[in-house]
Amino acid sequence: MRAFYGTTLANGFMLGTAQYPSPAILADAFQRSGASVATVSLRRESGQDRAGQDFWQLIRDLDVHVLPNTAGCHSVKEAVTTAHMAREVFGTKWIKLEVIGEEDTLQPDVFGLLEAARILSEDGFQVFPYTTEDLVVADRLLHVGCEVLMPWGAPIGSGRGLNNVFGLRAMRAHFPDVPLVIDAGLGLPSQAARAMEMGFDAILLNTAVAKAGDPAAMAEAFGIAIRAGQLARMADPMEPRDMAAPSTPVIGKAFLE
Amino acid sequence: MRLLLNGASIDAEVRTLADLLESEGFGDAKVATAVNGTFVPAAERGQHELHLGDAVEVLAPMQGG
Numbered sequence: 065m066r067a068f069y070g071t072t073l074a075n076g077f078m079l080g081t082a083q084y085p086s087p088a089i090l091a092d093a094f095q096r097s098g099a100s101v102a103t104v105s106l107r108r109e110s111g112q113d114r115a116g117q118d119f120w121q122l123i124r125d126l127d128v129h130v131l132p133n134t135a136g137c138h139s140v141k142e143a144v145t146t147a148h149m150a151r152e153v154f155g156t157k158w159i160k161l162e163v164i165g166e167e168d169t170l171q172p173d174v175f176g177l178l179e180a181a182r183i184l185s186e187d188g189f190q191v192f193p194y195t196t197e198d199l200v201v202a203d204r205l206l207h208v209g210c211e212v213l214m215p216w217g218a219p220i221g222s223g224r225g226l227n228n229v230f231g232l233r234a235m236r237a238h239f240p241d242v243p244l245v246i247d248a249g250l251g252l253p254s255q256a257a258r259a260m261e262m263g264f265d266a267i268l269l270n271t272a273v274a275k276a277g278d279p280a281a282m283a284e285a286f287g288i289a290i291r292a293g294q295l296a297r298m299a300d301p302m303e304p305r306d307m308a309a310p311s312t313p314v315i316g317k318a319f320l321e
Numbered sequence: 322m323r324l325l326l327n328g329a330s331i332d333a334e335v336r337t338l339a340d341l342l343e344s345e346g347f348g349d350a351k352v353a354t355a356v357n358g359t360f361v362p363a364a365e366r367g368q369h370e371l372h373l374g375d376a377v378e379v380l381a382p383m384q385g386g
């Protein structure tokens with residue numbers, strides 16, 4: 065597997081920590097998933113209940129890499145400030161950079177994303193940009209210092225799978241040495257397996273697990289699918305063909321007419 | 322003095338950002354701070370003086386996707 069800013073992960077599963085029915089189910093989901101990365105966020109803290117402190121202890125107990133995000137940010141300034149705050153709190157240079165440009169699809173504002181990625185890369189951050197499959201934007205992100213790209217599979221939380229298979233294949237082919245993560249939009253483990261079979265290095269998802277009837281079981285299912293897809297890719301799949309070809313040898317077949 | 326703390330209006334007799342965190346119960350909590358939209362590192366909170374009407378954000382780890 066390609067390394068992410070010099071870090072080789074145990075597997076290609078990055079799992080979000082939001083929307084679970086309870087902290088215990090979140091912890092169970094992570095344990096059964098085997099995910100190697102947890103995405104986290106920052107929100108306003110109350111001096112009275114200090115809910116964030118308990119959550120942080122739970123995440124530390126998971127013993128996984130932490131990838132903070134800038135979810136909900138709609139401007140470069142907001143995203144850059146949030147990234148600085150996340151670096152201090154979580155003690156990591158990694159930042160999942162989201163600059164949202166449109167409310168219905170939560171599509172990234174790729175112009176703001178590029179500017180924020182440039183600022184943060186120059187400031188020593190290791191940026192994981194949430195982007196589209198647009199090759200020109202991807203190339204510009206690499207030029208400003210990103211060493212990982214995270215194209216969307218489909219709009220965040222939609223569960224639609226890989227909306228633009230052609231575009232994602234083109235991206236994989238165009239950047240053969242860049243770690244690529246499918247970020248968002250998946251709903252089923254089969255979709256994750258397909259992405260891994262296409263050569264993507266990791267899958268980042270949240271809602272498909274957290275909103276399943278049994279989140280821990282679904283987390284395990286995604287873990288198995290991601291591993292299966294990765295193994296299949298490494299095993300060099302056969303080329304599909306239009307016409308049938310018998311798999312059972314014809315030579316030696318009895319003449320029974 | 323009148324301040325905005327995480328969007329809520331409060332009255333606090335404090336001089337610095339560090340004083341505010343202490344008086345509002347954050348103590349040794351793992352938080353990050355911003356004043357008027359600008360990040361203030363933990364090491365600078367003791368020197369960062371607050372002024373009437375400042376908007377202070379205090380953020381902590383939270384669930385995220």
